[in-house]
Amino acid sequence: MKNGASLFVFGARRTIHRVINAFEGCGFLLKDVLAWKKESAYHRAQRLSIVLERRGLDAEARVWHGWRLGNLAPIYEPIAWFMKPYRIGGTITDNVLENGVGAMNFQDCQINHANPTNILEFGFEKGEIRIHEAQKPLRLIEFLIKLTTREGQTVLDPFIGSGTTAIAAKNLNRNFIGFEVVPEFYEGALKRLNAKGNNICAEPLQLKLSKHLVI
Numbered sequence: 085m086k087n088g089a090s091l092f093v094f095g096a097r098r099t100i101h102r103v104i105n106a107f108e109g110c111g112f113l114l115k116d117v118l119a120w121k122k123e124s125a126y127h128r129a130q131r132l133s134i135v136l137e138r139r140g141l142d143a144e145a146r147v148w149h150g151w152r153l154g155n156l157a158p159i160y161e162p163i164a165w166f167m168k169p170y171r172i173g174g175t176i177t178d179n180v181l182e183n184g185v186g187a188m189n190f191q192d193c194q195i196n197h198a199n200p201t202n203i204l205e206f207g208f209e210k211g212e213i214r215i216h217e218a219q220k221p222l223r224l225i226e227f228l229i230k231l232t233t234r235e236g237q238t239v240l241d242p243f244i245g246s247g248t249t250a251i252a253a254k255n256l257n258r259n260f261i262g263f264e265v266v267p268e269f270y271e272g273a274l275k276r277l278n279a280k281g282n283n284i285c286a287e288p289l290q291l292k293l294s295k296h297l298v299i
């Protein structure tokens with residue numbers, strides 16, 4: 085990564101703090117924790133009264149009527165946004181001039197004609213192919229890439245999955261490097277890229293652990 089470049093980690097609400105500790109321990113600066121607000125969330129919170137009834141505790145069940153066990157509906161996913169530190173003694177503006185990264189592209193990231201906030205509401209487009217359990221909406225990844233990079237710069241996603249980041253990078257004229265350890269996902273991502281008529285010249289190189297893609 086270049087100094088001042090951005091790094092995004094999609095995490096889980098209950099473990100993202102460990103990711104943040106680990107990256108801070110490596111010297112990265114935490115810029116923000118964004119919230120990706122999803123359209124819906126799978127949710128299970130057991131009715132306490134029913135659990136108690138099953139135990140034959142009818143009186144207690146009446147007392148606890150309306151209460152539930154578990155968590156609230158997990159409607160957002162946290163995204164830790166880090167920056168690789170820039171030169172000591174320099175400013176962030178110096179860094180932008182020296183390395184071409186570190187600023188935010190508000191011009192191309194307007195949401196309903198307003199400047200973006202740290203709550204990102206993006207869902208899947210109608211007809212967007214879904215091939216991976218943890219697939220992210222293309223528009224969300226495009227937003228993050230547009231916000232932090234310029235055309236011709238390079239995006240790295242070490243966890244390709246369905247290839248969303250690769251497609252987003254390609255759509256936005258950024259270079260892309262990625263890795264995927266599961267051959268089926270790697271092939272699926274390539275198919276998804278090529279399905280768009282991109283003519284991606286991916287090299288299915290078998291590395292020690294994972295296949296990689298450079299476009």
Ligand SMILES: C[S@@+](CC[C@H](N)C(=O)[O-])C[C@H]1O[C@@H](n2cnc3c(N)ncnc32)[C@H](O)[C@@H]1O
Pocket residue numbers: 216218219220221242243244245246247248249263264265266269293294
């Ligand atoms: C959360 S998914 C990525 C989803 C992706 N952002 C998308 O939109 O489809 C993470 C992927 O990383 C892959 N992975 C996990 N460990 C890896 C490793 N060490 N090297 C390469 N890929 C890895 C998994 O197989 C999985 O497909």
